[in-house]
Amino acid sequence: METIQFIHSGWAYIVLIVLVIATFNALIKFFGNKEFDAKDFRISLFTLITMHIQLLFGIILWFTKGYFDEMSVGEVMKNDAVRKLAVEHPATMLIAVALVTIGYSKHKKKLVSKPKFKVLAIFYTIALALVLYMIPWNQWF
Template sequence: MYPTLKFLHSYWAYLVLVVVVLATINAFAGLASKREFSARDFRLALFALIVTHIQLLLGIVLFVVANDFGENSMGEIMKDSILRMRNVEHPFTMIIVVMLITIGYSKHKKLRTSASKLRTITITYGLALLAMLAMIPWKNWLS
């Protein structure tokens, strides 16, 4: 079960990264060009929301299946940079990423003007993207 979950979580992350980048760039481009908020903008933002939530669910299940808390104390985990990254920093930051995307998506639906909708998505998705890029385990991805 662990290898399958790890595979799904690792490769779904590529889709998440691509979709969040596209949604962020699309919103920024729309804001910069002062175009009207369209169904395409809505669908891209929604798709980014959906794929990040699926990734979060995969990550939570993987975390529960593969946690190191039974073998190591929290003090040992915090002293080891690899264990700390896998068990504390990465999960915590990715939860914040999903929260930012969820807040941005929910908030944009309540706004009336295209500029405010696109600005909200640009800011929240952009911050989420920066946090995501900071916490991706690049050594695992690039090897």
């Protein structure tokens, strides 16, 4: 279990860096009226892939931690620290992954650059905000 925790925590740095790059890339190119090219496609795809890999590590970790094996749902919900790790963090990160997935899927349907960057900018920015809000910073550093 410590190995999965280590991988999940280490991979999170990659996810955060890639998500920041993809978000700022979309915002800068949207406001700069730039053309969408293969590099932009790869950045958004790599963000999608890294987020989904992190999701898999998180799901494995959530099931192996067994928060609800030792505590009842009521006990978990009353304990702020456990609730954040067992409920709030996974739920918020799942929403962030869904937003990246939706944004990526919607951008592929757009035919011109500006709407592509707009969709990516909106969905990736919201996902980034959720990720930054829900990272357990006190355990990360």
